[in-house]
Amino acid sequence: MKRSSYRRYLVPGVAALALTLSACGAGNEDSGSDADVPAGTEELSGTLNGAGASSQESVQNVWRANFQGSAPDVTVNYDPVGSGGGREQFIEGGVAFAGSDAYLDDDEGQLTDATERCSGTSPIEIPAYVAPIAIAYNLEGVDDLQLSATTISGIFNNEITTWNDPAIAADNPDAELPSDTINPVYRGDASGTSENFTEYLAAVGEWPHEPSDEWPATGEAATGTSGVIEVVGGTAGSIGYADGAQVEEAGLSTVSVAVGDEFVAPTPEAAGAILTASTPVEGRDEVDLAVDIDHTTTEAGVYPIVLASYLIACQTYEDQEQADLVKGYLSYILSEDGQEAGANDAGAAPLPEDLRSQAADIVDAITVG
Structure with a gap:
C-alpha cells in the first residue's frame, strides 16, 4: 500500500503551495x-x-x-x-x-x-x-506497448534486457519487437516519483528491493522529471518513468499497464479513480x-501507478x-x-x-x- 487516498475530516489548519517561475x-x-x-x-x-x-x-x-x-x-x-x-x-x-x-x-x-x-x-x-506516473519508452516501430507488473519489474531490475524478450512478447503478441538492448532510465536524485513507482513494483511485481525515493537498481541516471524525459526521448531503446502530463507534453509513447484482465493507459481520469x-x-x-494508495486494485479503468x-x-x-x-x-x-x-x-x-x-x-x- 502506498501514499494516496484521503482522510475524512473537516478541520482547521494551514497549507502551502508550490509555484514555479519557469x-x-x-x-x-x-x-x-x-x-x-x-x-x-x-x-x-x-x-x-x-x-x-x-x-x-x-x-x-x-x-x-x-x-x-x-x-x-x-x-x-x-x-x-x-x-x-x-x-x-x-x-x-x-x-x-x-x-x-x-x-x-x-x-x-x-x-x-x-x-x-x-x-x-x-x-x-x-x-x-x-x-499518473507514465512509463515512457522510445522504440521505433512499436507504438502501442502493454506490460504486466512482473515484466515491468524485470525490465527495471535489469533481468529483462532485450526488447524481444519472451516476457515482453507474451504481453504484446501482435507487436514486431526488435532485438535491441533495453536502456532503463531512472531518477538519479531523491524523488517521490521513484518512491511511488517502487511502491507499485513492490506491491504487485517481483521486485526484490525496498521502496525508496533513492533508486535501488542500475541503469542510466537522469536528474529531475525533465532529465528522464530528455534521456528517454533522445536515446533509442530507452524506457523510464515520469509524470504523465510532462511525458504527454513531450510527445513520448507510453505503456499501458495490466490491471486485472485489461491493460490501462496512463490518463488523468484513470489515475484519479x-x-x-x-x-x-x-x-x-x-x-x-x-x-x-492501493496499487493492487483490479477495478476496471483504474491506472495503478x-x-x-x-x-x-x-x-x-x-x-x-x-x-x-x-x-x-x-x-x-x-x-x-x-x-x-x-x-x-x-x-x-x-x-x-x-x-x-x-x-x-x-x-x-x-x-x-
Whole structure:
C-alpha cells in the first residue's frame, strides 16, 4: 500500500503551495485575468518561496499564470529541486512550503522534524496534484506497448534486457519487437516519483528491493522529471518513468499497464479513480490528508501507478503577509477553477469533490501565530 487516498475530516489548519517561475509557463500568462480566484486576491502583495517536486512544475506554471494574472503584486517562487530537496528545505526553514510526491515519513524522522520546525504543531499535508506516473519508452516501430507488473519489474531490475524478450512478447503478441538492448532510465536524485513507482513494483511485481525515493537498481541516471524525459526521448531503446502530463507534453509513447484482465493507459481520469480505492494513513493528525494508495486494485479503468503530490506547510505563520499569500494561493488551487485549469492545461486529475472540500476547509483556517 502506498501514499494516496484521503482522510475524512473537516478541520482547521494551514497549507502551502508550490509555484514555479519557469519560462515554460510564460505562454499561459494571458489567461490569468480570467481566473475565478478567491475574493481579496487582487489586494495581495509580496513574495512566497517554496521548493520541491519537479513533477509539479507543469501544473504550477498553469496555476501561477492564472493566480498572478489576478494578483499582479504577488511573486510566488518554486524551485523544482525534487521532493527530497523540498522536504529538507522546508524542515530547515529555508522555504515557507514544500511540494512533495510522498508524504512525510515518520520512520525517517521527517514528520517529527517538520513538527519541530512548525513550533510544535503538526504540519499540514494536502494532496494538490494527482497524476499518473507514465512509463515512457522510445522504440521505433512499436507504438502501442502493454506490460504486466512482473515484466515491468524485470525490465527495471535489469533481468529483462532485450526488447524481444519472451516476457515482453507474451504481453504484446501482435507487436514486431526488435532485438535491441533495453536502456532503463531512472531518477538519479531523491524523488517521490521513484518512491511511488517502487511502491507499485513492490506491491504487485517481483521486485526484490525496498521502496525508496533513492533508486535501488542500475541503469542510466537522469536528474529531475525533465532529465528522464530528455534521456528517454533522445536515446533509442530507452524506457523510464515520469509524470504523465510532462511525458504527454513531450510527445513520448507510453505503456499501458495490466490491471486485472485489461491493460490501462496512463490518463488523468484513470489515475484519479484510484483515490476512491485507497485509504487514509493511520495515526495522522486531523490536518494531515496523507493517504495510502492501493496499487493492487483490479477495478476496471483504474491506472495503478500514480503520484499524489502534496503541499506541505505549517498550521500558522509568524508573518501576516506569508499567511495571507499561502491562504490566497492555495484557495485558488483548490477552487473549482484551479482544479479545472490543472486538468485542462496540465493533465492533472481533479480531486474528488469531498477531498477538495476538506482541503479547502483546512486552508480557510490559516492563521498567524
